[in-house]
Amino acid sequence: MKLLLFSLFREKKRRVVELTEKMMVDGFSGRTCESEGQWNHIKKFLERSGPFTHPDFEPSTESLQFMLETCKILVIGAGGLGCELLKDLALSGFRNIQVVDMDTIDVSNLNRQFLFRSKDVGRPKANVAADFINNRIPGCCVVPYPFNANLFFKFHIIVCGLDSIIARRWMNGMLLSLLVYEDGVLDPGSIIPLIDGGTEGFKGNARVILPGMSACVDCTLELYPPQVNFPMCTIASMPRLPEHCVEYVRMLLWPKEKPFGDGVVLDGDDPEHIQWVYQRSLERAAEFNITGVTYRLTQAACATEVFKIATNAYIPLNNYMVFNDVDGLYTYAFEAERKENCSACSQVPLDLNFCPCSKLQEVLDYFTDSASLQMKSPAITATVEGKNKTLYLQSVASIEQRTRPNLSKTLKELGLSDGQELAVADVTTPQTMLFRLCFTT
Numbered sequence: 016m017k018l019l020l021f022s023l024f025r026e027k028k029r030r031v032v033e034l035t036e037k038m039m040v041d042g043f044s045g046r047t048c049e050s051e052g053q054w055n056h057i058k059k060f061l062e063r064s065g066p067f068t069h070p071d072f073e074p075s076t077e078s079l080q081f082m083l084e085t086c087k088i089l090v091i092g093a094g095g096l097g098c099e100l101l102k103d104l105a106l107s108g109f110r111n112i113q114v115v116d117m118d119t120i121d122v123s124n125l126n127r128q129f130l131f132r133s134k135d136v137g138r139p140k141a142n143v144a145a146d147f148i149n150n151r152i153p154g155c156c157v158v159p160y161p162f163n164a165n166l167f168f169k170f171h172i173i174v175c176g177l178d179s180i181i182a183r184r185w186m187n188g189m190l191l192s193l194l195v196y197e198d199g200v201l202d203p204g205s206i207i208p209l210i211d212g213g214t215e216g217f218k219g220n221a222r223v224i225l226p227g228m229s230a231c232v233d234c235t236l237e238l239y240p241p242q243v244n245f246p247m248c249t250i251a252s253m254p255r256l257p258e259h260c261v262e263y264v265r266m267l268l269w270p271k272e273k274p275f276g277d278g279v280v281l282d283g284d285d286p287e288h289i290q291w292v293y294q295r296s297l298e299r300a301a302e303f304n305i306t307g308v309t310y311r312l313t314q315a316a317c318a319t320e321v322f323k324i325a326t327n328a329y330i331p332l333n334n335y336m337v338f339n340d341v342d343g344l345y346t347y348a349f350e351a352e353r354k355e356n357c358s359a360c361s362q363v364p365l366d367l368n369f370c371p372c373s374k375l376q377e378v379l380d381y382f383t384d385s386a387s388l389q390m391k392s393p394a395i396t397a398t399v400e401g402k403n404k405t406l407y408l409q410s411v412a413s414i415e416q417r418t419r420p421n422l423s424k425t426l427k428e429l430g431l432s433d434g435q436e437l438a439v440a441d442v443t444t445p446q447t448m449l450f451r452l453c454f455t456t
């Protein structure tokens with residue numbers, strides 16, 4: 016792992032030289048407006064050796080220059096996790112940061128997404144977050160990233176501060192699709208490390224994923240419980256997060272107490288409305304002892320990992336850290352292992368064991384219910400008698416209607432044979448997945 020990482024970094028440096036010219040054009044290089052001593056705290060880590068530095072690390076001024084001038088980071092998500100990440104990265108010396116978030120700012124974000132103010136409600140998160148960091152940290156250049164999957168290759172490291180497992184899996188699949196294999200050997204220069212942070216209630220995790228080398232998101236999919244979107248009972252009786260409190264005030268207290276009269280809709284641009292929601296949310300949070308400390312801890316851990324990988328000064332996390340702040344504080348790290356038959360990163364089509372008399376519905380249920388696949392709305396196609404045939408597709412109403420009768424047909428009736436390949440597309444991955452049908456008797 017250690018050696019591999021080192022060679023990965025060397026490969027990256029090589030690629031960096033090739034990309035530098037491109038970046039100059041992008042206007043990312045040559046900034047000099049830093050303040051005196053701005054990076055002294057970082058130099059202490061990079062310009063001398065220590066008991067915890069990487070065995071292959073050679074202190075120099077180059078690493079800092081690489082961070083300041085060349086290293087391009089993509090931060091995905093500018094919400095509760097992303098705000099903290101952007102601040103930490105920018106203060107650590109990363110100046111070429113792009114940030115992507117499709118959301119606009121909502122009044123309920125203001126209590127912990129600290130780069131936003133009430134005047135920003137309704138504006139795009141990525142733009143406001145970028146402006147805030149750029150104004151606050153001299154020389155830093157955060158740019159909102161116009162989402163374009165074809166441009167991911169430009170980045171050295173991608174950091175995810177997402178609250179959606181589907182989006183995380185999609186990103187994981189995207190980075191896996193960028194890997195280049197020559198005669199079956201992975202080209203280390205094609206690897207873009209993914210640092211992934213996640214929180215749920217008072218639990219958090221930070222992990223380092225080297226696509227194609229270490230365990231990917233789908234390798235450990237069984238770790239994720241099915242996702243819950245703020246069930247009403249949580250908001251009403253068991254809030255655990257600051258936003259549960261805000262949601263409670265917005266959804267339940269506002270219509271009940273009618274603070275500004277009957278029929279007055281909550282206006283996110285009205286400071287008095289926001290103040291009311293804020294006060295009530297604070298009261299609610301105090302009642303349930305809720306604070307946001309866990310987010311900061313997780314995101315600080317993610318930014319540290321970016322720093323370690325970019326500078327090669329310290330051995331990166333190998334590769335999964337969790338901490339739990341539910342009852343006292345508990346944290347540990349472990350190595351999540353690659354799954355040999357991972358549907359995302361194993362490079363081999365997975366076997367589907369079904370009887371020829373099984374119905375297509377059973378196959379569909381397997382795709383959605385299996386803990387290791389957890390697909391959302393799989394579309395299944397196969398080549399039958401030389402023709403590409405859509406067996407079932409849910410996302411387009413007219414096709415769903417046309418293919419629905421197939422669900423109650425058996426695999427044999429559909430003309431599928433033993434060894435047949437099924438191509439399956441789903442929102443959880445940008446690539447079509449291949450499965451091989453193995454008939455059981």
Ligand SMILES: [Zn+2]
Pocket residue numbers: 230231232233234235353354357358359360361
């Ligand atoms: Zn995997």
